[in-house]
Amino acid sequence: MISSSTISYFFGFWVLAYLLDAGLSNHPYTRQKYLELRENSGISIQVLQARFFTQKLNPLFERIGEVRWFPWNLWFFAGTAFSAVFMVLSVVILFFLAYNTTMRKPIEQQVITPVMPGVNLPMSQLGFYLLTLLVCVVLHEAGHALAALHERVRIHGFGFFLIGIYPGAYVDISDADLNSLSPIRQLKIYSAGVWHNGVIVVLSIICFYALPWILSPAYVMNQGVGIVNLQKNSVFTGPRGLHLGDAITQVNSCPVNTPAEWFRCLEEASTKVTGYCVSNSFIGQHPPPAPPGLRHLAAVVPLQPLQQPQHQQQNVVNGQEAALPGLASQDCCPSHLASTHLCFTYMASGINAKRPRQACLPARAVTEKEACSVPSDCGRVAGAGGPMGVAGVGESAWAACLVPTQPDNTTRLIRIVHNRERSPAVLFFGPVEELLSSVEISDYVPRWPQITPCRLPEIIATFCRYLFSLSGALVMFNVVPCYALDGQGIFKSLLELALPPCVCSRQIRRLIFSTTLWMGTGLVFLNIALALYYEVLMIKSHEVTLKYGAYEACGIVLYRNYRLEGLKKLLELVGHTVKIEKIPNVRDILEVWLQDEKIYRCNIKELRFGGDGFLDKKAREISQKIKESYHACYASPSLNLEVGIGNAP
Numbered sequence: 001m002i003s004s005s006t007i008s009y010f011f012g013f014w015v016l017a018y019l020l021d022a023g024l025s026n027h028p029y030t031r032q033k034y035l036e037l038r039e040n041s042g043i044s045i046q047v048l049q050a051r052f053f054t055q056k057l058n059p060l061f062e063r064i065g066e067v068r069w070f071p072w073n074l075w076f077f078a079g080t081a082f083s084a085v086f087m088v089l090s091v092v093i094l095f096f097l098a099y100n101t102t103m104r105k106p107i108e109q110q111v112i113t114p115v116m117p118g119v120n121l122p123m124s125q126l127g128f129y130l131l132t133l134l135v136c137v138v139l140h141e142a143g144h145a146l147a148a149l150h151e152r153v154r155i156h157g158f159g160f161f162l163i164g165i166y167p168g169a170y171v172d173i174s175d176a177d178l179n180s181l182s183p184i185r186q187l188k189i190y191s192a193g194v195w196h197n198g199v200i201v202v203l204s205i206i207c208f209y210a211l212p213w214i215l216s217p218a219y220v221m222n223q224g225v226g227i228v229n230l231q232k233n234s235v236f237t238g239p240r241g242l243h244l245g246d247a248i249t250q251v252n253s254c255p256v257n258t259p260a261e262w263f264r265c266l267e268e269a270s271t272k273v274t275g276y277c278v279s280n281s282f283i284g285q286h287p288p289p290a291p292p293g294l295r296h297l298a299a300v301v302p303l304q305p306l307q308q309p310q311h312q313q314q315n316v317v318n319g320q321e322a323a324l325p326g327l328a329s330q331d332c333c334p335s336h337l338a339s340t341h342l343c344f345t346y347m348a349s350g351i352n353a354k355r356p357r358q359a360c361l362p363a364r365a366v367t368e369k370e371a372c373s374v375p376s377d378c379g380r381v382a383g384a385g386g387p388m389g390v391a392g393v394g395e396s397a398w399a400a401c402l403v404p405t406q407p408d409n410t411t412r413l414i415r416i417v418h419n420r421e422r423s424p425a426v427l428f429f430g431p432v433e434e435l436l437s438s439v440e441i442s443d444y445v446p447r448w449p450q451i452t453p454c455r456l457p458e459i460i461a462t463f464c465r466y467l468f469s470l471s472g473a474l475v476m477f478n479v480v481p482c483y484a485l486d487g488q489g490i491f492k493s494l495l496e497l498a499l500p501p502c503v504c505s506r507q508i509r510r511l512i513f514s515t516t517l518w519m520g521t522g523l524v525f526l527n528i529a530l531a532l533y534y535e536v537l538m539i540k541s542h543e544v545t546l547k548y549g550a551y552e553a554c555g556i557v558l559y560r561n562y563r564l565e566g567l568k569k570l571l572e573l574v575g576h577t578v579k580i581e582k583i584p585n586v587r588d589i590l591e592v593w594l595q596d597e598k599i600y601r602c603n604i605k606e607l608r609f610g611g612d613g614f615l616d617k618k619a620r621e622i623s624q625k626i627k628e629s630y631h632a633c634y635a636s637p638s639l640n641l642e643v644g645i646g647n648a649p
Contacts, residue, residue, distance in 0.1 A: 006123075010165070014048050021045040042157075048164055053172075055157040061142070065149040072150050076188040079143070079195030083187075083490050086194070087479045094480065094523050101530040125462075126165075132466035134167040136197060136474055141171045143196035147189040153177040183496040190489035194478045197471040204467035211461060212444075218452045219444040224249040224419060225262045228454040229440035235430065236438050242418065242426055245449025248441065250417035250425075253371040259441055269414050270432040275401040276369040277378035278346075283359050283400070332405070333360040342366070342413065342429065344402035347375055358405060363427055367415045372401040404429070419445075481520035488517060 024034040038044060042053040065072070115121050121129060145155055148171070156172035178186060207214070212221050219226075224247030236242045248256050252274045254265035332343040342363040345356050372378050378399035404413040414435065416426040428435060444457040453459075481491040492513060499509055 014164075017045055017050070018047060042159075049161060051159060051161045053157055053159040057158045058155055061145045061149060061155070065146050072146075076147050076150060076192055076195070079147075079191045080184070080187045082195050082198055083191035083479055083486075084494060086198070086475060087481070087487060087490060087494075090476045090480050091520065091523065093476065094527050098523065098526050098530060101527075101534060128462050128466050129470075130165065130167060132463060132470050134169070136200065136467065136470045137167070137169045139196050139200060140193040140474060140478075141169045143192035144173065144189060145171045147192035148173050148178070151181060151185050151189060153181070153189065183493045187490065187493035187497070190486055190493060191479075193486055194475050194490075197474045197478070200471040201468055201475065204464045204471065208461060208464040208468070211457060211464070215444065215457055215460075218448070219446055219457060221443050221445070222257050223247060224256055224445055225259055225441040225443065226445040226454060227439060228442045228458060231438040234438035235428070235434070236426070240426070242416070242439065243420065243449070245446050245452075245454050247419040247445040248416055249419055250415075252415050259443060262441055266414075266432055266436065269412055270410075272373065273403050273406070273412065275346075275372045275374075275377075275403040276344075276366050277372045277399040278344075278361070278366055278369055278402050279399045283346075283361065283402075286359065286361055332358045340364070343405040345405045346400040346402040359402065361402070363413070363429075364424065366402060367413070367425070367427060375401045377401060477524060480524055481516050482524045483517060483521050485524075487520060491516060491520075 024030045025038075042051075044051045044053075115129065141158070145158070148155055154174040154177050156174065159170045159172065161168050161170070173189070178189065181189075212219075227242055227244055227246045227248065230236050230242060230244065242248075248262065250256055251262070251265035252269055254261075254268055256262050256265055333341045337360060340362055341360050344359050344361055344366065346359065347356055370378070378401050406412070410431045410433075411429065412432055414428045414432070416428060418426065442454070442458055446452040446454055478486040479490065481487045495509060495513055499512075
């Protein structure tokens with residue numbers, strides 16, 4: 001939402017501008033000079049708006065219109081055909097749009113969305129939106145100007161205006177010259193604006209999909225994900241961390257080539273603890289672990305101190321979740337090794353395999369070993385030998401599957417491999433959601449990170465999306481027969497061409513024109529009013545509360561708050577304001593909802609998990625679908641799985 005300080009600055013700016021203009025215009029000492037300056041500059045200031053008018057752009061458009069090699073006549077004739085076709089299509093679309101909105105059809109069928117900065121338009125995107133809007137309206141008016149010059153119609157000048165924060169432009173054409181033209185020549189001038197916006201839509205689509213080829217000299221794709229932003233003061237900054245422009249090519253043993261693979265690898269890392277095959281002889285080369293104690297563990301990348309969890313911790317032993325009371329939450333490394341070593345847990349081979357062991361080992365050396373999930377993934381180590389006994393041939397020839405000793409069930413040891421030469425992989429020991437929130441990635445990897453901007457592809461792609469959206473909106477609304485829009489002149493010219501005076505009298509043509517114009521105006525305002533009504537009405541339902549806690553699935557107790565972080569980001573992308581609350585003994589089912597995007601398009605007020613949830617038809621359908629999809633884990637008859645959607649109490 002827009003902060004109160006931003007609103008204060010906005011109104012303060014316009015109040016100050018208006019008071020200065022009024023004061024200088026009325027003061028006896030400044031009145032004459034200020035009015036002369038305002039007249040010469042073409043600037044005028046009114047309540048919440050400013051205008052600028054100039055004739056200095058006339059020669060520029062005259063020179064452009066004199067270019068003889070360009071087929072101007074064919075160009076503007078194509079614009080007339082485009083406007084005639086899209087006038088019918090726009091009326092049909094707006095009619096069905098109003099019908100769907102009135103009948104409360106699914107939101108994904110909605111096309112018109114009023115843009116309200118700070119409400120459904122993030123403030124970070126406001127610059128893109130305003131710049132794109134200015135480009136669209138300037139090219140729109142340039143179409144009118146070029147068509148008028150081509151038809152020998154005088155142009156008085158060009159104007160720009162700012163209403164609130166929304167920019168705009170207009171061209172002042174001689175009405176006498178325009179009315180003296182034939183209907184077909186008038187139609188070329190009226191339809192040139194929407195024709196240029198239609199061309200912008202096509203060009204934006206081509207540019208968007210051709211962007212990988214256009215940027216191929218400076219950027220590569222499908223060779224990792226590029227880092228475009230690192231959260232300030234995060235654990236990933238610094239000489240041993242990640243740098244802007246780096247390409248992440250691997251997470252643990254999972255290869256990363258695209259953003260989809262990046263999220264899949266992080267999902268795999270968060271749901272499955274990765275172990276490493278380490279020989280017993282390597283373990284024996286390092287000093288025995290120190291007495292257990294809780295400490296801050298950083299493993300190359302510094303983290304914030306970890307809080308000791310209140311619940312019993314779990315650890316992976318022999319590929320199963322086995323409780324290790326007082327062990328998994330303790331650290332076995334001395335304090336002077338905290339920056340390079342980690343405490344690992346493993347199951348020893350031979351006669352001592354009944355209880356898990358711990359070892360304090362260098363984290364980087366261990367993570368460079370082969371990955372494993374269960375001890376059976378690790379075989380004998382070639383060339384191992386030694387005296388018989390604890391480190392003898394019988395045991396040192398085998399490799400154990402070592403897993404990091406976790407202070408809680410959300411902490412993971414993640415090895416991030418990047419493409420920077422002569423730099424080791426980055427080791428991260430912490431929650432996966434912290435990694436997700438700290439690192440922003442892109443499909444594009446710069447070939448020369450020191451020269452090419454990391455965000456340039458994202459900026460161009462965003463600009464293309466806004467060009468498509470805003471230019472398409474200008475085409476849809478401007479071509480509709482509506483008062484004060486281009487559609488009024490377009491329909492008038494088409495009506496005179498279709499019903500000349502020899503076929504239809506002037507009174508009948510005027511009746512048809514005014515009736516159609518009133519209907520088109522009403523259709524436009526109806527769509528705008530409905531879109532505003534439902535957008536404002538939905539603001540309260542966009543306030544989503546996500547409640548989570550522990551749940552039991554297949555006998556394993558897990559904490560999955562990072563699932564909520566992923567869902568929170570997805571809900572925020574579609575305009576929701578999300579608040580997360582933790583409550584005990586509630587079954588967390590978000591991992592299923594992350595796979596069903598329809599849930600994000602519902603009219604969500606609150607998500608509740610447990611027996612007290614509000615159940616409607618849609619909620620029961622989703623609940624049944626979840627039970628069917630996860631019958632292996634939710635087969636217990638005592639499990640009461642309910643999902644609340646809609647007007648939850």
